[in-house]
Amino acid sequence: MRKLIIGLLALPVLSFASENHLNLPFYQYKLKEGKGKELVEINCQMCHSLGYVLNQGKMSKKTWEHIVHHMIHDFKAPIDDKTAQEIIQYLSQNYGK
Amino acid sequence: MDRRKFLKGMAVATGSILAGKDLLVKANAEVIEKYPFLIKFPEKTELIFYSERPPLLETPRKYFTKAITPNEAFFVRWHLADIPTSLDLDKWRLKIHGNIPNPVELSMDDLKTKFEPVSFFAVSQCSGNGRNFFEPKPKGIHWNHGAMGNAEWVGVRLKDVLEYAGIKKGTIEIGFNGLDKAPYPKTPDYIRSLPIDLCMTEDVILAYEMNGEPIPYLNGFPLRLIVPGWYATHWIKSVTEILVLDKPLKNFWMEKAYHLPDNDCECVKPGEKPKKTKIISKMNVKSVIAVPDNNTVLKKGKVVKVAGVAFDYGSGIKKVLVSIDGGKTWNEANLGPNLGKYSFREWFFYFKPEKKGSLEILSRAVNHNGEMQPFKIGWNPGGYKWNVVDKVKVEII
Numbered sequence: 001m002r003k004l005i006i007g008l009l010a011l012p013v014l015s016f017a018s019e020n021h022l023n024l025p026f027y028q029y030k031l032k033e034g035k036g037k038e039l040v041e042i043n044c045q046m047c048h049s050l051g052y053v054l055n056q057g058k059m060s061k062k063t064w065e066h067i068v069h070h071m072i073h074d075f076k077a078p079i080d081d082k083t084a085q086e087i088i089q090y091l092s093q094n095y096g097k
Numbered sequence: 098m099d100r101r102k103f104l105k106g107m108a109v110a111t112g113s114i115l116a117g118k119d120l121l122v123k124a125n126a127e128v129i130e131k132y133p134f135l136i137k138f139p140e141k142t143e144l145i146f147y148s149e150r151p152p153l154l155e156t157p158r159k160y161f162t163k164a165i166t167p168n169e170a171f172f173v174r175w176h177l178a179d180i181p182t183s184l185d186l187d188k189w190r191l192k193i194h195g196n197i198p199n200p201v202e203l204s205m206d207d208l209k210t211k212f213e214p215v216s217f218f219a220v221s222q223c224s225g226n227g228r229n230f231f232e233p234k235p236k237g238i239h240w241n242h243g244a245m246g247n248a249e250w251v252g253v254r255l256k257d258v259l260e261y262a263g264i265k266k267g268t269i270e271i272g273f274n275g276l277d278k279a280p281y282p283k284t285p286d287y288i289r290s291l292p293i294d295l296c297m298t299e300d301v302i303l304a305y306e307m308n309g310e311p312i313p314y315l316n317g318f319p320l321r322l323i324v325p326g327w328y329a330t331h332w333i334k335s336v337t338e339i340l341v342l343d344k345p346l347k348n349f350w351m352e353k354a355y356h357l358p359d360n361d362c363e364c365v366k367p368g369e370k371p372k373k374t375k376i377i378s379k380m381n382v383k384s385v386i387a388v389p390d391n392n393t394v395l396k397k398g399k400v401v402k403v404a405g406v407a408f409d410y411g412s413g414i415k416k417v418l419v420s421i422d423g424g425k426t427w428n429e430a431n432l433g434p435n436l437g438k439y440s441f442r443e444w445f446f447y448f449k450p451e452k453k454g455s456l457e458i459l460s461r462a463v464n465h466n467g468e469m470q471p472f473k474i475g476w477n478p479g480g481y482k483w484n485v486v487d488k489v490k491v492e493i494i
Binding site: 075 | 153
């Protein structure tokens with residue numbers, strides 16, 4: 001009986017605790033098929049959603065280059081030159097203008 | 098930390114699995130081929146969606162008929178994806194250190210009892226609000242008008258907190274760090290500083306309440322720096338650390354991000370790199386038409402309400418001019434109640450369309466310093482400070 005009362009007392013606290021935690025949505029965005037797709041999935045999504053990039057509209061190869069280098073130089077993304085080239089190639093081929 | 102260790106750590110920490118070359122997959126991830134236009138996040142109503150990690154959500158235009166933006170409709174913009182989503186407020190402390198005699202720690206209770214509470218309405222606007230209207234489009238999120246909102250903030254003066262901590266001579270800047278973190282540890286943390294003179298003014302506050310409620314997590318729970326009149330990049334969310342500095346803060350965010358061309362027009366030719374830059378600071382005068390929206394179909398002879406909000410950096414709105422003939426003639430709009438110099442000011446104007454066909458409605462705010470919205474502005478690489486005369490096109494049938 002005592003245990004039951006303690007249990008009941010604990011309940012509202014527990015439900016408050018779970019309400020107090022935000023469950024943010026998490027999408028797995030399906031990128032277009034193509035060479036380099038996996039590299040984009042692994043490297044870009046490490047730090048941000050794909051929406052952050054793709055919802056900025058289609059971009060020229062020069063702009064994709066700039067963005068990928070910005071991620072490496074300013075945000076310290078651990079991406080080597082060869083991988084960076086493949087990522088730029090994929091993005092400009094599939095999401096370029 | 099090397100990358101492999103980092104990824105492994107992240108996979109464990111977030112309950113994700115990392116299988117070979119596959120991407121990080123969260124157990125509850127929904128597979129989608131197209132991002133939704135509108136989304137409902139926890140704490141929020143349906144907002145315009147850009148990104149879930151970090152959350153980037155825009156307030157739909159219709160909300161700007163009202164001077165106060167409800168918390169659930171208030172825009173969301175974080176830079177780094179690991180944002181606070183739960184917090185034990187009893188354990189939370191605001192830590193102040195640097196050029197002071199001894200480091201200081203304040204609980205939320207301390208903030209609420211040791212200092213005089215102050216409150217005012219102030220507009221929070223993203224530097225890139227309206228970026229989508231620039232041509233060509235600068236890089237960055239294509240915000241329309243909705244990366245802004247107006248709320249009543251309650252908190253304590255930063256100045257009082259700094260005086261309590263006892264800032265020493267030689268202090269030139271105050272730095273602010275929030276609870277948000279980058280998923281990758283080498284990414285520069287979002288830490289910004291402001292000049293000491295600004296920090297010692299009456300109106301810069303550390304707010305713990307927004308529109309009568311604790312600040313939502315997505316807008317910077319439990320404490321947010323409010324720098325009224327200045328762009329929201331300076332309004333550090335979930336502030337937990339205050340650095341009293343005797344040297345300028347140097348990091349990516351201070352040296353490179355949120356910079357404008359340092360010339361009279363704050364502009365360059367599209368695509369050009371500015372020779373000299375400066376950190377963005379005060380907002381400019383602006384009005385936005387909330388209703389009617391673009392492409393609304395209206396009936397000839399039936400009265401139409403044009404309404405929106407106007408604001409500036411703190412001189413206050415003197416008048417809002419409305420044109421219903423594409424800018425040939427202008428009428429003074431009615432202004433709503435004055436909620437303070439940093440607040441949105443509601444405005445509205447009624448007219449009866451007499452002719453069928455398409456019609457351009459324009460709005461132009463004028464502030465107490467005589468500054469008014471321009472008909473065009475120069476381009477800048479960040480797509481910042483858009484404040485051109487607002488315009489919607491409607492159809493009269």
